[in-house]
Amino acid sequence: MLHTIDMKPTNTLMRLSRAEHKEIVRWTEKLRPTRQCMKILKDRFPSHSQSTLLSIFSLEYQKRIKRTFSRHHVPDVIESYYQRYLSEAKAQPTAPVLLELANEVDLSPALMARIILDRFLQGQDGGMPSKSVLNSMLKEPSLIPDQILANNVYQCTINDCCYGPLVDCIKHAIGHEHEVLLREKLKEKNLSFLDENHLRTMGYDKTPDIILEVPVAVEGHIVHWIESKASFGDDQSHRTYLNEQFWSYWNRFGPGLVIYWYGFIGELDCQRDRGILLKDCFPTDIVTLCHATQQDRSPESQNKDKE
Known part of the structure; x- marks a missing residue:
């Protein structure tokens, strides 16, 4: 889904009217940054290139996250997410617990992974982890000392088309x-x-x-x-x-x-x-x-x- 250069395809619209753009934006409001979202947009707007649709979706999703991120970063909310992750990961060790939780509460999977990993490391060391340690583990989940969490962070990273080190x-x-x-x-x-x-x-x-x-x-x-x-x-x-x-x-x-x-x-x-x-x-x-x-x-x- 994430792409490199997409040269202008035949019969695709690149220069949109404000009304056309508004209609695409209206559809993006219903979507989450998952692999399926681009197929939905492309099916709905076949005359527009996938690169254009992905760029519009990414811009709109980032605006949405900026408006709502603060409510996910309250200490009580972080703790509730973390305890829920621990409970569900224990019950279903192979399930994409963090990815599903992120989509449920409408938060970027990569940002959810960052919040949970940060909380996990605080529990390990008893203090705030350095940004460099946190970033290195998000880039390379195999460095995370908990295998189940490492798998969940990896799933969030590869399934997020708007945020994260891969993006x-x-x-x-x-x-x-x-x-x-x-x-x-x-x-x-x-x-x-x-x-x-x-x-x-x-x-x-x-x-x-x-x-x-x-x-x-x-x-x-x-x-x-x-x-x-x-x-x-x-x-x-x-x-x-x-x-x-x-x-x-x-x-x-x-x-x-x-x-x-x-x-x-x-x-x-x-x-x-x-x-x-x-x-x-x-x-x-x-x-x-x-x-x-x-x-x-x-x-x-x-x-x-x-x-």
């Missing part, structure tokens, strides 16, 4: 793959550019993924920089990116292009005249400076060059 690793890999894809596309077009690594060595601290050494035009708009986002662009995430990244790029480097590889709400592409263009794929109609100069020159002068 973090996959998201990092997907983001990196799309940055590599972007660089390859630019090289195919023979465009000279600087990437984040180059820019950091030059002393820049906050930069887009790509700065073009010679600007280009896309759909009639000048582009100096390109930002790659391996996610869906919804209202909240795009607003955050605008405030924290895109406008600062615009102030420093001029107008640019943002690629939301898994689509975006079409109405958000409303800043073109102010210098920020949105696309859901690498543009095919790039006009370079030399092309523009060639087109602007008169046929007579071009014929003289040929002579």
Whole structure:
């Protein structure tokens, strides 16, 4: 279910209207982050790519967890979850007790595993476990000294499509793959550019993924920089990116292009005249400076060059 690069499939919608996005969001409210949720969404919205649906679901589920997580983190609630886990795990040692408990109380399985493991380690050592120990055991459950708990933590990790070390690793890999894809596309077009690594060595601290050494035009708009986002662009995430990244790029480097590889709400592409263009794929109609100069020159002068 978790994926790497999913190039734009035929006959799938990547640029959604706000109404279409709202309808998908309405369906996500009924779902839990399990392996079955994506099949349900894909069956309901067959014209949308699985990557787009998963990205939308992940964003909405994270919002839901942020709204409700505090109520799961009350000491009495944690203790009740832990005692219930101990009781049910003793009665059914091979059952996915933590996974079922997480789905029942509408908490991310990976976050439930973290809470229970933290409580278990407190009981073992009589104090608060270090974050590094906790994280290492979540990444590698075989380090957990209790085999039944280790199995439960593992089941939670592999069945959670929104949280946990496995998801973090996959998201990092997907983001990196799309940055590599972007660089390859630019090289195919023979465009000279600087990437984040180059820019950091030059002393820049906050930069887009790509700065073009010679600007280009896309759909009639000048582009100096390109930002790659391996996610869906919804209202909240795009607003955050605008405030924290895109406008600062615009102030420093001029107008640019943002690629939301898994689509975006079409109405958000409303800043073109102010210098920020949105696309859901690498543009095919790039006009370079030399092309523009060639087109602007008169046929007579071009014929003289040929002579």
